Ligand SMILES: CC(=O)SCCNC(=O)CCNC(=O)[C@H](O)C(C)(C)COP(=O)(O)OP(=O)(O)OC[C@H]1O[C@@H](n2cnc3c(N)ncnc32)[C@H](O)[C@@H]1OP(=O)(O)O
């Protein structure tokens with residue numbers, strides 16, 4: 001048996017959703033750079049699920065279908081209110097809430113392609129509502145319904161704050177959603193596929209994926225990046241802080257990647273957005289500190305920043321609480337998880353690798369009374 005630790009380099013499935021070839025990322029054959037600059041998040045969701053870009057009419061119908069399904073069951077709102085809101089992490093709340101959503105979906109366990117598409121719309125539509133409702137409830141406010149006619153990006157910011165966001169914020173947030181939507185066989189997407197390959201349901205697959213995204217080696221890194229920026233505090237402290245961390249062989253959050261070797265193509269968009277948005281907020285120091293960190297880490301370790309690095313200062317500049325950064329990742333990535341779940345169902349086979357056994361052998365059983 002040959003063991004590949006962390007399944008590095010193992011090709012576990014074929015997929016026609018997104019590709020990373022020579023450090024270029026595409027969704028359904030479209031370069032991420034074009035999508036980031038020109039597409040709405042709704043268009044990207046459509047593209048991921050149905051394999052092609054919508055025309056204007058299809059886009060409108062799809063956006064209307066999504067906006068008609070945002071309402072949350074009262075029981076989930078009540079559940080949020082019952083938590084110890086000082087200590088529950090929003091990713092944990094989201095994980096449980098998505099699992100609960102399955103309890104209120106009459107088609108949750110119905111496994112046919114049309115029912116799966118309807119579930120996909122319900123699930124995607126409710127994710128922003130879940131994250132913003134939890135955020136408002138823990139600040140002692142009531143959740144607010146989305147505003148008709150606003151995009152998913154605009155509505156997220158509206159439901160979070162209660163105020164209609166400006167165009168710069170909406171454009172930036174839409175771009176962030178586009179950039180995070182799918183990424184080949186990353187850990188959370190693989191988790192979703194493993195789960196539904198047992199012929200379990202979509203809610204189980206997405207719940208499992210949220211659990212995988214939560215960890216700091218994956219989606220949870222964006223919150224940790226912001227924690228690091230706050231700890232560093234000033235541009236003068238970047239060098240000693242990072243040098244000390246590198247000398248102690250600590251991982252610098254937001255750097256490195258299993259697949260990209262020359263750099264993550266999403267990072268440059270987020271770097272640009274970070275520069276623009278920090279100018280607007282007057283907190284340029286977060287952009288400047290980030291650039292200085294990048295210089296040190298790439299210089300010394302040859303590790304380029306990944307998608308999580310500059311997204312931290314972007315979301316901070318949009319006034320978003322730091323522990324909502326990873327839930328926002330999930331609001332976007334659920335589109336990719338669903339695309340992969342649908343693809344897995346289309347051509348399913350149980351996913352069950354092997355482990356090389358390295359434990360004891362030939363042990364003699366001693367009955368419990370004699371041990
Ligand atoms: C959306 C996303 O999921 S993007 C990734 C988000 N995660 C992070 O930003 C967390 C920080 N980064 C990391 O932990 C890693 O780079 C990962 C998890 C992304 C990829 O990990 P792997 O491919 O397993 O690489 P691995 O962890 O084995 O690292 C290889 C070497 O690079 C070093 N390295 C990797 N990432 C970093 C980092 N961020 N800071 C410092 N050193 C690092 C490791 O210490 C290791 O060094 P060694 O060979 O001297 O022991």
Ligand SMILES: O=C([O-])CC(=O)C(=O)O
Nearest residue numbers: 182183185186187258307
């Ligand atoms: O692909 C990965 O391993 C992690 C990542 O960048 C993502 O999920 O966006």
